[in-house]
Amino acid sequence: MPDRRFYSPAGPLTLRALAAVSGAEIGAGDPAAVFTDVSPLDTAVSTDISFLDNRKYRESFAASEAGACLVAPGLASLAPAGMALLVTAEPYRGYAKVARAYYPDREPEPVQTGASLIHESVTIGDGTQVDPGAVIGPRAEIGRRCRIGANAVIGTGVAVGDDTAIGPQAVLAYCIIGRRVIVHPGVCIGQDGFGFALGSDGHEKIPQLGRVLVGDDVEIGANSTIDRGSGPDTVIGAGSKIDNLVQIGHNVQVGRNCVIVAQSGISGSSEIGDFVIIGGQAGITGHLTIGAGAKIAGQSGVMRDVSPGATMGGSPAQSGRDWMRGVALLQSLVKKRKGA
Amino acid sequence: MPDRRFYSPAGPLTLRALAAVSGAEIGAGDPAAVFTDVSPLDTAVSTDISFLDNRKYRESFAASEAGACLVAPGLASLAPAGMALLVTAEPYRGYAKVARAYYPDREPEPVQTGASLIHESVTIGDGTQVDPGAVIGPRAEIGRRCRIGANAVIGTGVAVGDDTAIGPQAVLAYCIIGRRVIVHPGVCIGQDGFGFALGSDGHEKIPQLGRVLVGDDVEIGANSTIDRGSGPDTVIGAGSKIDNLVQIGHNVQVGRNCVIVAQSGISGSSEIGDFVIIGGQAGITGHLTIGAGAKIAGQSGVMRDVSPGATMGGSPAQSGRDWMRGVALLQSLVKKRKGA
């Protein structure tokens, strides 16, 4: 269930209405049954509607407690008993429409033109200073001894822990920030993840209903971007240090005490273990698991899971040793040919 | 002709004055003839002065209707009949100086210190909300039901279509934005492109006189940057989705419904067809044509034109298949050598 601090669903909606919104057919269930929210398969409860788009998650589907689910015809038979089904060739696209029906685009409580920079409902702890031009939205909670930089923007409902510094021009939305965190200038946290159901007649936007959770003692470098989760949260573990211009996609889980060097990027839903070091300009594709203590060389392109403690390099990334061997081998072949 | 919404030329200037400004010699034409504006070869009219710097464009030169042109001695003979010629060993550098003479650095209508955040000449449609701290410059036109985020900056003359959301801290200048567009926080649209006439005694800045045109239903991710055109426009086609920290150079033409993943970059004047997918951290060099429906793998370095529908990978990029074969071959050679 999306955090009520940030999101208020517009429902409930009947299965019949959900079928109409999504363009799916009712494959099972009472058309008059009502559902109140959307949720991923593994966290859904009986009042939620979920979706199965990728065969990879069919076990989560079979075990899900979701009351209803959007599913492709070929996978419908794997549904657990009693689950209402909306059958469609494009379940993800259908989910996009259903989620937008529950969570229409516009935020429910917009600040008004000409309003004061700091909303009257904001709470600010003792010893905190707010620099000129900073804007703080409704119901935000700022801890003690914080510094909110000039012209920073803190969105509706955001919570910032004690002794945290938010840099000038930073933008925080849909996030819970820990204690002693340093957010450098220009950082954007909590904007929509890059989620679309691609289609030949245009791409359907997937509402992003999660948050960003930033642990204690995290540092986030200038102009880095951290998207909020699509339903699950994006999480940055305590003590992790993120350099400038880093991109963290939606649903990414970064462990504790990681070091993520400038201009690297982590694609959606990847999990990074504790004490992982990621070199500059490295890229990690989506839905991977990087084991604790792994070291990823700069400019690597990681396309598979990485074992704990492994050192990886190259694009596509291999073990650091094999990468260096390949480089050396190719250089020696070139040398040989030049000599010939 | 640069859009009068954004640019007002200081001219007219005589051929004699233009020769003096650029340090070129008059190779043809009446020194007293006057010209009123600068323009690229293919759009120039008889009152414009243009330039030819790259032999690649000599056919555009021969067919151009420009009234005058800066040209290197060796290419002057290709000029169409009646064109006034300013001959110089460094036509691009000369053009930089001429263009700056027509368009001096400073904007003609600056907002003044202490002015209100929203200029009195701005028009704002019904149902639009402007969050605290947003600055909107002279003659900007904001559509209906838009949301302008906190501390966003909208420059002189910018037009924003209906139902568009501009994120906090975004900066829009010299651009026309479509309907239902989402511009995420920290995005910079319309700043000068990276255009210089390089020289051993310093680099001469080329005035950037185009715009950025963003089509309907486009989404642009946090902290991405889109430079305005140098004379032609930079164009983002309707329905295209751009992720975070993406760089789009001047004069780039992105087609419709493209998907451009985080931290990728497209260099100046490249044309991207419809429904192209560009993976994360990929780079596309300048002046290329990427065919419709092409798929560019993450971290690719595309240095040549790409056929429609092709899949490319690697740096320099090859067909996806050959790239993967090369990777596998090198790995097998390393393995063999280890075994030996």
Place this chain on the structure above:
Amino acid sequence: MPDRRFYSPAGPLTLRALAAVSGAEIGAGDPAAVFTDVSPLDTAVSTDISFLDNRKYRESFAASEAGACLVAPGLASLAPAGMALLVTAEPYRGYAKVARAYYPDREPEPVQTGASLIHESVTIGDGTQVDPGAVIGPRAEIGRRCRIGANAVIGTGVAVGDDTAIGPQAVLAYCIIGRRVIVHPGVCIGQDGFGFALGSDGHEKIPQLGRVLVGDDVEIGANSTIDRGSGPDTVIGAGSKIDNLVQIGHNVQVGRNCVIVAQSGISGSSEIGDFVIIGGQAGITGHLTIGAGAKIAGQSGVMRDVSPGATMGGSPAQSGRDWMRGVALLQSLVKKRKGA
């Protein structure tokens, strides 16, 4: 000695106190001796405490005029006569703690909540315009005929030269900016460098006590980030042009008239000679020297020093010729195998 414009040390501290703060043992020197500041080995004077963490710098250590130094047990014997020594297995971690003792986190003279956007102590030259929403901190000095963009933030003590344009949303701190500089929107200059003493129980932040010095006629592209020095300064030489989304690490020295294309990154303490050209998305690791006039191809990963005038490509970067030979060789091997 850190620039008093930006930093005021909290000391003096006795050797005994410094040992307690850092967890080191006194290996030489009078416990009651006092030291007033921290400094790198090569610029330290007799009242400073410094550190030696990398064997590479042992000659600077032996020649240093620092009054005291944190050092590992195995290197202590290389100390010059009369230097007080704090011996610890983790000198860099110890230095982090010592430097934080001299320079506590919070700035000494914070602007206050509700203060006016432009501090009363700011000096602004004739002909300069400050756009709406810009925030300028205590003792900043803005030159003549400058333009400070809407919602830009200029920090305490920053100096901006004549005829310089600071874009909307730019953030400047701890920096001295030259004349005729163009800083594009969203640029962040002067934030903390990415400096940590890594440790298995968390990473210790190293106070960053240097500045950013930007020479005349420099241009810095949208959303680029330039960290301030850790003790030495980060320097951008006159006439250099930096594109969008570029990352410049702490202590980097960029020469004059360099061209640094979008999304490239230069890691800490590297020195880039004059007229170097760095292609898009290239990366240069730390502590390297790139000779004057070198050309680094896009997406290169430079891991070694580069000779003046050399052309480099690939990741890891080789000479441009060898890189292209390797690419061609691998392609020909693939072709052969396909034919077989």
